[in-house]
Amino acid sequence: MRLSRGLFLLLAAQALLVTALPTLGLIIGLNIVFDRYVALEQSVGSTVARNALLRDQLIVVGAVLGAMLILMLIFASMIANRVARPQKALLDASRAVAEGNFAGEFPEVGPRETIITMRNLGRIARSFDRLETARRTWLVAIAEELRKPVATLGDQLRAARETDHIIPAESFDQVDDNVQRLIEITEDLQAVALADLGRLPVNFKQVDPCALIHNAIWTNKRRAERAQVTLEPGMLPATTVLVKWDGARIEQLFTALIENSLRYTPPGGRIQLGLEPSRGAWRLIIDDSAPGIDVDLAQQLFEPFYRATVLPGESVTSSGLGLATAQAIVEAHHGRIDAGASPLGGVRVMVILPATTPTA
16 A cells, blocks of 8 residues: 555656646746737737747747656656666565575665565575575585494495305495495585585695596496496596596596496496596596487486486485586586587586686
8 A cells, every 4th residue: 555655646746747847837938928929019010920929839838848748757767766676676686585595685675565575585585594504504414424324334344244254245245335335325415515505625636637537437347347338438648647636526526427327328338438638627528328318408417316317227326416416526626517418329428627726
């Protein structure tokens, strides 16, 4: 009601000013013209005076109409700006909340209805911000709580393998692989949660990315063989390359990308890891064979828990965190990660990292 009343009073004031001032000007102008007509009639005759009166009347009416139009435009612009300013602020605030920015400004200006709406939107944003912060903190806490028992389970399994010769070694290998996957899922969960909080720790040292690629292939070779997929190096530089990265995080990145490719590459497929220079940076390239992925869905791969397809019999240890972890590590290195079509027929994930991480 107050918004409607205020807008009505504003429009009424505009109408009063736009009509009253030009009308007063028209009366004064016509009065001056008439006085001039009387003086001309006495000096030059009625015919000349009548023509001058008609011309002057047209000039006065045109000037008044022009002034009325200008006043209407000025007042219309003032009213539009006055009404639109708080609405635009409300639109910007709601867009920021919709995009996940809960720490924006919520200026309480404008009509009472707009102020109340902005106030409510601010309360909603603060509630979502508390929930989001709590969610991220819980994820970090859960990952920390999982790490110790999972690591202990791995140690106990290896100790049992050395003392128990009844259980076949192949069974131990399968259980060991599953425990290793639990460890990797826990590390991925922690990395994503810490990245959300802006606290993902990275330790930059000089490393050889080619050596990291060979280490990643060796670490994941048994898993690839079990999936009947060939895991091999692609195009690599012929000489030693030194960069300033966090070697442990990059190996975690490779493991996450290889695990993602293994999930969707059928038996008999191939996965290649390559490295190319790129204007002061390096491109890490992970290619796999068919099936591929729709280019429009490529960026959704980096969302936590996103899966491109639901495969029959897919392992429950496939967390959907792999590429989200990869993106968190890449962002911590001030790099970029993209997904697209691979020349092998599947998906190509390309990671571009600067050779030396920028400093503030």
